[in-house]
Amino acid sequence: MTTTGDDRTTAMTGPWWWERRLGAALDVGLAVVSAAECGGEGVVFARDAGLPTAVGVGFGVLAGSSLLFRRRWPVAVVLIAIAITPAQMGVLLTVVGLYSLAASELPRRITGALAGMSMAGTLIVALVRASQDLAKEGTHPPIGSEFVPFFAVAASIGVTAPPVLLGLYVGARRRLMESLRERADDLERELQLLAERAEERAEWARNEERTRIAREMHDVVAHRVSLMVVHAAALQAVARKDPEKAVKNAALVGDMGRQALTELRQMLGVLRTGEGVKSAKPVEPVPLAAVAHAAAAAASRAQDEDGPCLAELDELVGQSRDAGMAVDLSVEGEPRGYAADVEQTAYRVVQEALTNVHKHAAGAKTYVRLAHRAAEIAMQVENEPPPEAGSADAGLPSGGNGLVGMKERVTELGGVFVSGPTDGGGFRVSAVLPAAAG
Structure with missing residues (x-):
């Protein structure tokens, strides 16, 4: 059973911009983990920058907490992740932010531009960090010159490409499901409209058939019975005076009655159901419109075959x-x-x-x-x-x-x-x- 757009709007039980409470809980959890990660990395950042530890931790917690708004403002979350990349913090923020951006309804050129900026920032930071680590360990330049570029490229691609590709896939699938749901809703409305129209046509056919049958019965019964009443009155008047004429009128009354019965049988015969059906199998339900149409067609055939003519x-x-x-x-x-x-x-x-x-x-x-x-x-x-x-x-x-x-x-x-x-x-x-x- 599909749900219409109104049903889906009513089903939004989450706070603020979340459709469900589960989504809100997930984003809160991710924001807490991201804030803890950035806060921990803020200690190193504060030490390297010569700032108080509290300032570095506070900056990291504030930046990591922005992941809470990934569904509402994914562009802002990615920009914050790019901004704190030089401080060597916010890996989870970058990964989840890029995924949310790729899965959103924003134009692909914006996703590509921000993903490129994030990859470039990650590449530069990886190159600097790898070079610094190799310098601290005293590695010879030939080994370092071969290892640093490979590490930097691998790190930038590994952090950027998987979340973007996964987000694009999830966004495309989500749009496809939404399109299929809308088509199902449209089809359901069309089927309901067709059912209503079919019921209206069936009701119209029933009314037409009632009118036709009533008209036929009026024509047959009124004429024949009127003649029978007239002949019966004449029979009563001449019964004693002219027995021969009375017998003739009595015969005419009998003929009229038989003709009326014959015409009524012919007309009412089209209303019988199951005539000539000898199968023992149960009869499957037939749409009412089809029954009315078949009755009208049968009545028309009966009229064509047995109806009176000018002859x-x-x-x-x-x-x-x-x-x-x-x-x-x-x-x-x-x-x-x-x-x-x-x-x-x-x-x-x-x-x-x-x-x-x-x-x-x-x-x-x-x-x-x-x-x-x-x-x-x-x-x-x-x-x-x-x-x-x-x-x-x-x-x-x-x-x-x-x-x-x-x-x-x-x-x-x-x-x-x-x-x-x-x-x-x-x-x-x-x-x-x-x-x-x-």
């Missing part, structure tokens, strides 16, 4: 005529094949319009017009006022979703839908669909 329009009008409605169907233009969703939408618009006539204007003369045009198909259902005021409403329940569902269907395909009362007191429903909408 069934005559049968639809005939059912309304059998229910006692005076319906006039006219077709303009040359009929041709359209996409399945276009034909289904056109059929549903006419079906719902006829259902509304059964509900609200029973017995009214109705005109159904269908026009095949070059780039579009137009349909219109218009009814006259009902012949009797008492028959204006058949008493069928209405949810107020019929016109809304028709408009949604048409606009989804890029068409135009208009509905409203006519000047003569009737009602008109008009829709135009692009022929290539599918």
Whole structure:
């Protein structure tokens, strides 16, 4: 689990500029050791310089204690180490200071310049000290002239190169880890954003599927049941007066019921899960977005295969005529094949319009017009006022979703839908669909 920048800032529990207490304790320990080393070497420095011992020790302790600030001001620590190099003190200060400088975020040219200055100072001090030691021991010049340069170069490289190289390696590794951590944080945020977007898309797909199913069920149930209610009322009226007509109406009610059940089974079949799956293996979890997409695709395939089409329009009008409605169907233009969703939408618009006539204007003369045009198909259902005021409403329940569902269907395909009362007191429903909408 990665930590974000805010988490890392909160995790800084050390005092002042230290990120952790362990780092602070380490720097304090190094500063104490460095102060002790420089203080001890200050005794020799004070004796050689002719100063009081206390002054030399105090100077050494003060200079060595500067190692406490190696993380905050590494340049200052290295400069102090270079400054006290002629006094032959501060080896630990020099080594740790150069390491801290190389591992910091400072430009490499500054690190190189200070490392070069430290190496030069160490080289000069080593040459002088080696020469003095050889002179005290009385070594012959030939031996001394060969030994002194080698010792000085080895000492300067040994004190300077290892801490600088180690610091460069640690700094590069630290920057690499920080870069990887930031990339992991970015990736985690992106994954979280993608998960939120996927959930939003899944919710949108669920809502779309609910709307589509509700619309289909309204179209199927409302039309078929409305016709069944109309035929049942007619059956009740003529049961004793005209038994033959009553039998015919009863047969029509049965046919309507069977057709309604068939359409409901076809539509609800796409909601079944695991149909045709005979494997005994457990089903792996599937993302919700994929389920919604698969359901929508299955529903679309079911509509394309089993949905109503314009060829069934005559049968639809005939059912309304059998229910006692005076319906006039006219077709303009040359009929041709359209996409399945276009034909289904056109059929549903006419079906719902006829259902509304059964509900609200029973017995009214109705005109159904269908026009095949070059780039579009137009349909219109218009009814006259009902012949009797008492028959204006058949008493069928209405949810107020019929016109809304028709408009949604048409606009989804890029068409135009208009509905409203006519000047003569009737009602008109008009829709135009692009022929290539599918």
